[in-house]
Amino acid sequence: MIPLFRTAVAPGTAERVTAVVDSGRFGHGPAVEEFERAVGDRVGNPRVAAVNNGTSGLHLALRLAGAYAGAPGVPGGPGEVLSTPFTFEATNWSILANGMRLTWVDVDPATLNIDLDDLAKKITPATRAIMVVHWAGFPVDLVRLARILDDAEAEHGFRPVVVEDCAQAWGATCAGRPLGGHGNLCVFSFHATKHLSCGGGGLLTLPDEESLLRARRLRFFGIDRDADRVNADYDVAEWGYNFYMNEINAAIGLANLETVDERVRLHRLNAAFYDAELAGVAGLELTARPEGLESSFWLYPVKVDDRASFMRKMAGAGVTVSVVCRRNDEHGCVADARTPLPGVDAVHDRVVNIPVGWWLTPEERSHIAETIKSGW
Structure with missing residues (x-):
């Protein structure tokens, strides 16, 4: 059978993985940091945070979007997130996992992506975030989306945060620029079958330095990795998750990034x-x-x-x-x-x-x- 999916393994992958094994360091380390720098260079945005998979990245991005129940500015329960039903379940279950309220937006039958006309109609003062999926690798028109959000902000006095699910869209561009650098929270998947595979893993690109630092803390239990943990002289001001990428995934990703x-x-x-x-x-x-x-x-x-x-x-x-x-x-x-x-x-x-x-x-x-x- 001619397969629908295959996993890419670039030359040099085994050597990179062996180097990690020989180092004895498997958690977040120099390979992850090298991978982050390399991916940041590729997408034109140095503000990146590698995670253990794309679903964790979506979960973390929505946490950063601040629409979960009890978040500042979200009185009386969870904030509304607008999303498309034409996607793999990981996209929308991350909304539910954050305790947010899901509202469906229709799809454009021509592109299979979210229908921006329907989206514009459904933005209300309760809307705190918008999830867009670049389905099959085809990008949503982010330029038009920004204009829609300009209008929504003028009307409602609040600009919903955009989370881009880029799981299928490594290498896609909008208006000549790679996805990941249009000023939104963007999440990539490096699952085994993706264009860029780490065997598993994911990554967020962030719009500003504050979001980046927060994302890097939250992916590691809310702890600043530079904190003095030897003497227990650190404070967790905001609890986080066990979402960080490991060194083996980063080594595979670095090899595959070359091809x-x-x-x-x-x-x-x-x-x-x-x-x-x-x-x-x-x-x-x-x-x-x-x-x-x-x-x-x-x-x-x-x-x-x-x-x-x-x-x-x-x-x-x-x-x-x-x-x-x-x-x-x-x-x-x-x-x-x-x-x-x-x-x-x-x-x-x-x-x-x-x-x-x-x-x-x-x-x-x-x-x-x-x-x-x-x-x-």
């Missing part, structure tokens, strides 16, 4: 091939490509008629395809937040993802395209 640009290039090359080959295929619709937004194409989603038949046809041809996620608003644990979402209704049962990754040979991607063009 990640080529992987992203190949994903984009394969996506361009599909864009040309699959345009106009009966029963299939491609996602939109708005100007100024460059996807990393971690996934290549298509919208198809009779998805079950399409998936059977692809499996029979030796091609792994997947829906990847279920719409989050239909889960029982968020039943009280349900609301009409016509955009999600229009696409949820049609979307399926086909292999687009760096591992595809020209023969394999041609086989995939020809299989689709032959009908299902």
